[in-house]
Amino acid sequence: MNYQGRTRNEDRSRDTTYKTTHLQAMTADSERFREILENRSEVLQYLLNSPATKPEMVSALRLSRSSVDRAVRDLAEIACVTEDGNKYRGTTTGRIALVEYDQYQERSQAIQHADRFLNYLPTDAVPDASLLHGAEITLAESHAPDQALAPSIELFQEATVLRGFAPVVLTVYPTLIEDELRNGDLSVEIVAEEAVINTLPELVGTHAKSSLENDDLSLYCAESDLPYALWLMETPDDSYAGITAYDTGGVVGVLINDSESAVQWAERQYTMYRDQADAISISDL
DSSP states (O other), X not given: OHHHHHHHHHHHHHHHHHHHHHHHHHHHHHHHHHHHHHHHHHHHHXXXXXXXXXXXXXXXXXXXXXXXHXXXXXXXXXXXXXXXXXXXXXXXXXXXXXXXXXXXXHHHHHHHHTHHHHTTSOTTSOOOGGGTTTOEEEEOBTTBGGGGXXXXXXXXXXXXXXXXXXXXXXXXXXXXXXXXXXXXXXXXXXXXXXXXXHHHHHHHHHHHHHHHOOTTEEEEEOSXXXXXXXXEXXXXXXXXXXXXXXXXXXXXXXXXXXXXXXXHHHHHHHHHHHHTSEEEOGGGO
């Protein structure tokens, strides 16, 4: 019994040691893979475009022969380059790896560009990185706190469709929406927290409330807290996604992106919150 127990324990210990060692080896290999991609991406890109000899690489890339030798050796080590006669060419592995590496670089730069804005958003509801790449970000300044809203207000005045959700409401928005609805140029769909909806009658007043009783305005009460203000706008020329960040109720920044991936992500987020919300009649406010 004791002998068998010791054997089973020894087997489990060996299995654990093997798994740990194997995981460490995989981690080291992954780090080596990323390091080579970072340092040898120029050579890999060149060989993916056209197979070349080492002298051709030296001439085209303006690298020393020793640098080309090291680059080719490193890229061959991770199966991104293969030798074809006296020439070298990029492999399928190399092409996929370079695409992913370039995307990682782009997304990292987008995150770095947006860091001040992002730190005003909750850590448990971060936006997708697709919203950040190519985004226009405007931050409020102490001497001009309304500056951050200018790009989104300008866009709103051109919009034919506005959809979004918001945890707070600023007095400027009901007035803007009222004016555009009265002109018949806008369709609006808003999901708001209950506290925001309860505040609307005080913000819009009796006259404005009657003008907001419009078939082109749909209002929903969210079942849960909303993480930030997200909106989608459609103009005659394009579609836009955006996030407005707040700090203690005041606007600190606005992000706008018109890329297809950003708009699609915002569509999914908005639809999720709207489908969980309850429709509210303006006349009942």
